[in-house]
Amino acid sequence: MTMETSFLSVLALTSLLFCSTYQVHLTVSPSSSQYFQGKSVSLSCEEENSSAGWTVWRNTTIRRSKCGDGWGEIKGSVCVINYILKKDTGVYWCGSINGSSSSINVTVGGSVILQSPVLPVMEGDDVTLSCRARNPTHNLPAAFFKDGVFIGNESSGNLILLHVSSSDEGLYKCNIRGHGESPSSRISVKDKPPATSKAPPPTSSPLQLLLTVFRHLMVFCPYFISTFLLVSICRNKWPASNKVCGGQSVQELEERVEDVTKQHHL
Structure with missing residues (x-):
């Protein structure tokens, strides 16, 4: 193997490793997994260095397409849906020649929606689920369900999950009497990274101190x-x-x- 071939092999391997660890994520504003019809929603691909080269894609019941191809408006590095409709419900992600980001689910509801985190939540965090009616806009009492099972009523319309764990994962929805039921949204919980703690400085015993003094004297x-x-x-x-x-x-x-x-x- 020549030196040039070896260099090209190393370069190719480095490029492969770089691409495989290339990190980009899709952000949604306002941050929610469910929206009322007629709201404006912005989606953008964010990467540590820049967002150049990334495009917002989606897969709905109609077809798989990218922003600007029959839906959304590209404004710089942001994809804007000025008037979101039920047909915009689907899976969204960022894609480029370098790969793709993790996907998120966007749901467009009718008279009631459940506002919940878009991305997986960290184990041990507190999570708030908010049940909202289109009209009136102020908070109303709501009933909450997990995987189709009733889990409680909240007079404020907000359900707080304390110190979430994997047992809290599932499909959540809510119901406001006289207004209707929201679509379901999945809550996913990711493992908390291990805490990095500094090792305490070593303690010296009297014997160790005596040996140190003796060594210096010698x-x-x-x-x-x-x-x-x-x-x-x-x-x-x-x-x-x-x-x-x-x-x-x-x-x-x-x-x-x-x-x-x-x-x-x-």
Whole structure:
């Protein structure tokens, strides 16, 4: 295998890994999984670096198509549905030559809708489900159901799921007496990422401290003592500071002892 072939192989593998980890997600504004007919809804593809090259797609009971192909209006990097209708109910996602994002379900209701999170919620979080009537717009008492089973009445029209877990996953809907029932929306719960905690600093036992001191003494003392003895001998033999002892002046040897002492204290 030539060097050029090896380089191209590595480049291809790197590109493959890059594309497989390419992250983009679809956002919806206002953030809800259900809407009343006639509302304006904006969808955009968001990626860490830029949204260039990504297009909003959908799959409805009619056909699979991209924004601008018979539905929606492209405004920059945003796809706007100015007047959403029941026929716009379907699965939406972002697509490009690099792959596709995870999909979300958008439902267009009639007289009653259930406002719930669009994306999967994090395990342990609190989640609010709001049951709303088209008219009147103020909150009304509502009954809530999970997987077709009644789970409670809420006078405010809001059901709060505390510290959600996988057992809270399912299809939810609500009913407002005299107004009707909402479509169903699925609540999905994703695992909470493991907490990253810093390891506590190691504690030193008295024995470890004693061994550390002893080790420093073993390293420092022989050099210090030998140098000190050499200076003492030279000083007694040659009192004048300009004399040379062992190739060095007595003054230099004294300075060395002083430097070693300072380094040990540091």
